[in-house]
Amino acid sequence: MNKKDRPIGVFDSGIGGLTVLKEIIKELPDEGTIYLGDTARVPYGIRSPETVIRYSFENTRFLSSRDIKILVVACNTASSVSLDAIKNSIPIPVIGVIEPGAKAAVRATRNKKIGIIGTEATIKSGSYTRAIKAIDKDVEVFGLSCPLFVPLVEEGWTEGDVVTMITKRYLEGIKDKCIDTLVLGCTHYPLLKKVISSVIGEDVRLIDSAVEVAQEIKATLEIAGLKREQEEMPLREFYVTDSPERFIKVGERFFGQKIEHIEKIAVGG
């Protein structure tokens, strides 16, 4: 296949990356996409860096075998701990979600105080702090893990008393830092935007990396001369490591459209 016509490969620990895929398709509707959700081993956010790196490698190996032209690591946890290792392991461009989010946050902040919320593993890795400080070392960064947000979103509880109360309890730890920008450092969190905004205050800018990631992919493809030029319908394939049933049911809320052409495969174990 002509290199330009190859699809974009995207992996995530499960369904969260569908919020990123959605933006990619919106921004680059003519590009083919192959999405892999490692649903047999989700969530990554509670696991050790070694385990996340092993899983990320196995996902990368699967997508590489599908002849992709660019790899998107659409998971904050995997991007936080394994992006450099993945970049060194394959000869195509690799895009994570941390750097685009960090750039957008630095652009948005006025008072140079940025909050980051994410999984335990993402926050512990310090990846956002490093990425932000690399752009502007004077920015203060406050990280906070919110472990219940992922299960809440997966349960479909994205508004109402319970989620508001939990959000208040978590964000309490960051409210007195006078941040003016808050990075939603987990692909599940955009579904909680409304309640997060109402709790932290509407004057705090929320950064959802998905839009930035799509822009970064577009720029990378343009620079490398890799934009697809075919007129036929682009490829839309989904792979999961557990049965597709739950992925489709929960995932369509994230993706905002029907999920078709889906298959269960084995990666690694």
Add this chain to the structure above:
Amino acid sequence: MNKKDRPIGVFDSGIGGLTVLKEIIKELPDEGTIYLGDTARVPYGIRSPETVIRYSFENTRFLSSRDIKILVVACNTASSVSLDAIKNSIPIPVIGVIEPGAKAAVRATRNKKIGIIGTEATIKSGSYTRAIKAIDKDVEVFGLSCPLFVPLVEEGWTEGDVVTMITKRYLEGIKDKCIDTLVLGCTHYPLLKKVISSVIGEDVRLIDSAVEVAQEIKATLEIAGLKREQEEMPLREFYVTDSPERFIKVGERFFGQKIEHIEKIAVGG
């Protein structure tokens, strides 16, 4: 090694089975134990039966290789979907957590209306309903999945407003069934006993299978003539599939004592 002196093997998807191990050690303090928590792939409750069966086989293979005399599947999800398959695969007694819990519930009910709460996979499998109906077909069984209970307990939020509100929202679906007995069909739930009892009403009997499981193991060892008779300190070993750090930190709340002699191993993938 003399067959009697071999340890009891226990596996769970993660840390929940420590509530069962705790009861086993209380009931059978002279028996050695090897505990395996599949922390690299926890939680099982959101996965398909095929995946849970595969993981259970891999855990069983590891424990079998450690020369155990009896296997305890201390995870409701794994017991629900894979117990028969495991029983057929190894030549030693295998004890799950469903049947002991079902027996205790049938003994406890007066009005023959029993509620079961558990993970999505456990409730969907219908395992408790089958086990209860096999003892007394006239009992009415009401199953209800409570997906947020496991992450709540792991976060350490076992009392207070948030957990009470979530418990109310879940148990609403079972409150008008006039049950007099409620099975805590997940090894994490005993840590929520207080709030569950206050929401469902103190006249509803809560069944925690751990105590029943320990009794069943004791009876099985006695009947088979397999009780340990050595006087030295019994073996206490722990294995996990992800880094031990988080297991120790969260697990000691479940186990109620220090977790030592722990090692990370690989099972299956």
